[in-house]
Amino acid sequence: xxxxxxxxxxxxxxxxxxxxxxxxxxxxxxxxxxxxxxxxxxxxxxxxxxxxxxxxxxxxxxxxxxxxxxxxxxxxxxxxxxxxxxxxxxxxxxxxxxxxxxxxxxxxxxxxxxxxxxxxxxxxxxxxxxxxxxxxxxxxxxxxxxxxxxxxxxxxxxxxxxxxxxxxxxxxxxxxxxxxxxxxxxxxxxxxxxxxxxxxxxxxxxxxxxxxxxxxxxxxxxxxxxxxxxxxxxxxxxxxxxxxxxxxxxxxxxxxxxxxxxxxxxxxxxxxxxxxxxxxxxxxxxxxxxxxxxxxxxxxxxxxxxxxxxxxxxxxxxxxxxxxxxxxxxxxxxxxxxxxxxxxxxxxxxxxxxxxxxxxxxx
Amino acid sequence: xxxxxxxxxxxxxxxxxxxxxxxxxxxxxxxxxxxxxxxxxxxxxxxxxxxxxxxxxxxxxxxxxxxxxxxxxxxxxxxxxxxxxxxxxxxxxxxxxxxxxxxxxxxxxxxxxxxxxxxxxxxxxxxxxxxxxxxxxxxxxxxxxxxxxxxxxxxxxxxxxxxxxxxxxxxxxxxxxxxxxxxxxxxxxxxxxxxxxxxxxxxxxxxxxxxxxxxxxxxxxxxxxxxxxxxxxxxxxxxxxxxxxxxxxxxxxxxxxxxxxx
Numbered sequence: 001x002x003x004x005x006x007x008x009x010x011x012x013x014x015x016x017x018x019x020x021x022x023x024x025x026x027x028x029x030x031x032x033x034x035x036x037x038x039x040x041x042x043x044x045x046x047x048x049x050x051x052x053x054x055x056x057x058x059x060x061x062x063x064x065x066x067x068x069x070x071x072x073x074x075x076x077x078x079x080x081x082x083x084x085x086x087x088x089x090x091x092x093x094x095x096x097x098x099x100x101x102x103x104x105x106x107x108x109x110x111x112x113x114x115x116x117x118x119x120x121x122x123x124x125x126x127x128x129x130x131x132x133x134x135x136x137x138x139x140x141x142x143x144x145x146x147x148x149x150x151x152x153x154x155x156x157x158x159x160x161x162x163x164x165x166x167x168x169x170x171x172x173x174x175x176x177x178x179x180x181x182x183x184x185x186x187x188x189x190x191x192x193x194x195x196x197x198x199x200x201x202x203x204x205x206x207x208x209x210x211x212x213x214x215x216x217x218x219x220x221x222x223x224x225x226x227x228x229x230x231x232x233x234x235x236x237x238x239x240x241x242x243x244x245x246x247x248x249x250x251x252x253x254x255x256x257x258x259x260x261x262x263x264x265x266x267x268x269x270x271x272x273x274x275x276x277x278x279x280x281x282x283x284x285x286x287x288x289x290x291x292x293x294x295x296x297x298x299x300x301x302x303x304x305x306x307x308x309x310x311x312x313x314x315x316x317x318x319x320x321x322x323x324x325x326x327x328x329x330x331x332x333x334x335x336x337x338x339x340x341x342x343x344x345x346x347x348x349x350x351x352x353x354x355x356x357x358x359x360x361x362x363x
Numbered sequence: 364x365x366x367x368x369x370x371x372x373x374x375x376x377x378x379x380x381x382x383x384x385x386x387x388x389x390x391x392x393x394x395x396x397x398x399x400x401x402x403x404x405x406x407x408x409x410x411x412x413x414x415x416x417x418x419x420x421x422x423x424x425x426x427x428x429x430x431x432x433x434x435x436x437x438x439x440x441x442x443x444x445x446x447x448x449x450x451x452x453x454x455x456x457x458x459x460x461x462x463x464x465x466x467x468x469x470x471x472x473x474x475x476x477x478x479x480x481x482x483x484x485x486x487x488x489x490x491x492x493x494x495x496x497x498x499x500x501x502x503x504x505x506x507x508x509x510x511x512x513x514x515x516x517x518x519x520x521x522x523x524x525x526x527x528x529x530x531x532x533x534x535x536x537x538x539x540x541x542x543x544x545x546x547x548x549x550x551x552x553x554x555x556x557x558x559x560x561x562x563x564x565x566x567x568x569x570x571x572x573x574x575x576x577x578x579x580x581x582x583x584x585x586x587x588x589x590x591x592x593x594x595x596x597x598x599x600x601x602x603x604x605x606x607x608x609x610x611x612x613x614x615x616x617x618x619x620x621x622x623x624x625x
Binding site: 124181 | 364365368369371372373375376377379380383384386387390417418419420421422444449452461462463464547549570571573574576577578580581582584613614615616617
């Protein structure tokens with residue numbers, strides 16, 4: 001094979017691809033060592049040196065370009081940094097809110113308005129500045145979330161200052177703003193925050209079209225269910241820009257759908273359907289079981305662990321809440337928990353079977 | 364691409380703010396839709412007082428007394444878009460309520476308030492008559508008299524007297540802009556039964572008006588603080604200040620002045 005063609009696959013699409021390649025290199029090294037120790041394969045020195053040099057160049061290149069995690073310690077530190085970034089963003093957002101509430105009454109209206117508009121602009125500028133200087137984008141993510149907080153504060157406070165009639169349109173503005181920042185820098189957490197805002201907007205809009213006060217959209221969980229379904233749709237199409245975002249649309253949207261179905265499965269009175277509450281609950285319980293089973297199947301078929309985990313979690317939730325409904329009141333408690341345990345063992349056996357049949361398909 | 368997205372985010376930010384501020388300017392342009400000179404009876408201070416611990420802003424709550432809305436019957440609710448048939452459909456074994464966005468007419472210190480006072484005075488007469496006949500107690504009579512005194516000196520005189528789906532049409536019916544304000548509101552309807560064997564009825568009430576609170580700009584804080592050294596009035600104490608409130612083209616209010624009351 002020519003050198004040019006051998007390097008054809010060395011240019012990853014992004015940090016995710018680069019990290020996956022680094023992980024494969026580490027796994028390759030561990031497996032090669034195991035093969036040599038068991039006498040299955042022994043590389044000669046020339047091959048060993050060539051592989052080591054090639055991998056060394058790749059690792060340096062990816063470390064410089066994408067700041068990937070090299071080894072388990074790096075991964076643990078990266079997880080810690082992500083957590084710190086999230087906690088920092090939440091804490092700074094709260095600080096910003098409380099600080100403004102503390103001082104705004106001391107300011108004249110023009111100054112209040114100016115500060116409210118300038119704050120998110122400064123935060124976006126700071127995020128752009130940080131993005132130019134770091135590859136991991138932890139600080140960028142924190143500052144982008146802060147910019148979103150500033151925008152939320154901006155519109156909320158303008159509404160209070162000028163006694164503006166509130167509406168759900170602010171959620172749309174916040175969602176679009178977060179989406180633009182998320183796509184600019186590939187920030188998953190910011191995208192999730194934006195999707196939360198869009199779910200709020202869609203739910204409130206569906207509720208308002210039905211005649212209810214927009215802020216009361218939660219009184220009819222179907223409003224949220226429809227919003228979640230709409231949000232999940234982009235996740236089932238190919239994304240040319242930010243392909244890693246598809247999983248977020250899918251998983252977050254379906255999470256919202258399943259939570260709504262779970263609520264309706266136990267609170268039929270809240271449904272729009274003009275049927276008896278018990279019938280509505282039965283319909284949504286059936287839909288919950290069928291929907292989660294479908295998502296599990298999709299997750300296996302399309303090799304998407306996020307879907308599989310989501311479907312499995314809610315299948316178990318629907319199952320256990322149903323078991324609780326049926327048996328908690330009239331079974332002795334030891335027998336109830338024994339049955340729950342046996343169900344868990346049965347699920348374990350089914351998943352083990354699925355796993356082993358997946359191995360057989362791969363071999 | 365990255366730069367385009369960042370600039371788009373900033374442009375969205377500016378555009379939304381421009382839209383909001385343009386709306387505010389339009390609301391406050393031209394002649395006010397209504398001008399009400401309300402007092403502390405109708406504009407309540409925050410329960411913490413003018414200086415709250417974590418919030419230095421001041422908003423006055425638009426207060427309304429408890430009032431019966433007998434005029435909000437099935438016919439009126441149906442005209443406001445409520446599905447009366449669905450509400451009465453108890454065969455499904457479920458009660459439900461419905462909500463609608465409507466326009467409400469707020470009357471300030473008008474015939475409706477006078478009617479309330481007259482009805483309370485009538486209740487006192489009945490209570491006193493009942494006291495002589497042994498049907499009521501002195502405590503009940505005193506309670507009724509105190510309630511009348513509160514209505515006369517301390518309670519809000521803002522009452523909702525009408526509702527509809529068209530603000531302009533309501534303004535035509537109530538042209539006095541110094542006594543009537545048209546505001547956004549939410550109406551709710553549900554079913555109820557006064558007694559066991561009585562047919563189900565539909566009742567309605569106004570759950571909220573917009574805005575529930577009116578922000579007080581900083582330039583009025585000092586005046587209000589001077590007029591209200593104590594957090595709130597007690598019992599039947601008279602109001603300490605009046606505030607001129609304008610309602611704009613979008614029916615959104617703002618305070619233009621605070622004055623002491625003798």
